[in-house]
Amino acid sequence: MAGEAGNEALAFHPMDQFKVEPLFDVALDYFAVSNVTQWMGVTVLCIIVLFVLGTGKRAVVPGRLQSVAELAYSFVYKMVEDVSGHDGVKYFPYVFTLFIFIVFSNFIGLIPGAFTTTSHIAVTAVLAMMVFLFVTILGFIKNGFHFLGLFWVSSAPLPLRPILALIELISYFVRPVSHSIRLAGNMMAGHAVIKVFAGFAPLVLMSWIGVAVTPLSILAITAMYGLEILVCFIQAYVFTILTCVYLKDALHPGH
Amino acid sequence: MSNTATTLSTATDAAASTAEAIAGAAETAGHATESAGMPQLDFATFPNQIFWLLVALVIIYTVLSKIALPRIGGILADRHGRITRDIEAAEKLKTQAVEAEKAYNHALIDARNEAAKIVAAAKADIQADLDKATAHADAEIAARAAESSKRIEEVRAGAVASVSDVAKDVAEAIVAALGGAADAKTVAAAVAARMKG
Incomplete structure (x- = not known):
């Protein structure tokens, strides 16, 4: 990167890593094979390797891959059961798909040079809207008009209820926004910060002050990377558990 | 459970927004020549x-x-x-x-x-x-x-009888040796009397 800038100034392009570009010389329309395609393909392959090939032996005493697959299964299954209740278990494959896609995309995005699909609002917004629409439609199918009881806080004093209903309604429609921006924002911010620190790293080639700055920036990259590993999992977890909470609201509206 | 999730999410939201601010500042400082805006907002x-x-x-x-x-x-x-x-x-x-x-x-x-x-x-x-x-x-x-x-x-009875017989014979022999003539009767009586005593 320093080379591009002619070696006399530091170059900061922290957002370049998020560019969506076609892999071949074609226009970026719906079906163009882009870096999004490439890294989503990697995600899908990794998931298939872990969950299909890893469990192929159906061993009673599991191997490494099978253990991880079973662990992920039990983890999400327990989450759905605990948060959404017993009737939420029916939607476990749906929730599991979301969790596994997000957690794999996040971690694959941590590979240096990789493209992080979940850092894009377009991706997370679709995921969040899918959850929002699914939960809303399911709520109306399961409970009919009673689903609107979600907004009518019957435990509050009567004069307050219309106001609370308005607040609840707004918060309900803000859900997909916060749901999607939280994930994309976290992923983007972490990667951008790492890239900013990385921009400082070649300073030692240009200035004596780099003797101090370069090791510090490398240290900071390492620390941020460790934090990102945590964030990758926590964001997938938060996304999934909120999905479970919304699912619970759809199955059992009313406070 | 949902409470912790919400707190967690607000905390990470705050972290994200700070990080975003830093990133945004770095971006504006770094490459003003680039087309403005994040690739995330490129709707194309x-x-x-x-x-x-x-x-x-x-x-x-x-x-x-x-x-x-x-x-x-x-x-x-x-x-x-x-x-x-x-x-x-x-x-x-x-x-x-x-x-x-x-x-x-x-x-x-x-x-x-x-x-x-x-x-x-x-x-x-x-x-x-x-x-x-x-x-x-x-x-x-x-x-x-x-x-x-x-x-x-x-045996005892036999022995007593033998003893009296022997005594009689010995007495007769002694009497004969002393030169007397002893008739059998007297000797027998004498022996019997002695043996009683």
């Missing part, structure tokens, strides 16, 4: 991303719900079933072992009692035989003793 890329996201999600959902999840669920259920069965079998074997031990102890006690009975019977038999033999021996001994004492009496 949205159709492509959404299309491939949906493709990926459909593949993942299909593979997971049709192959992986039933399989893992089956494996877990199998394992659970097997463990339960094994525990049950172990439980059964344990009770069997306890029962076998009980039966064994029972048999042991029976055998001991039987043995004690047999020993007692044998002892009684031997005692009876012994008593009989003892009685028999006692009777024999008594009979023999009686016979012996009779013989002793006879």
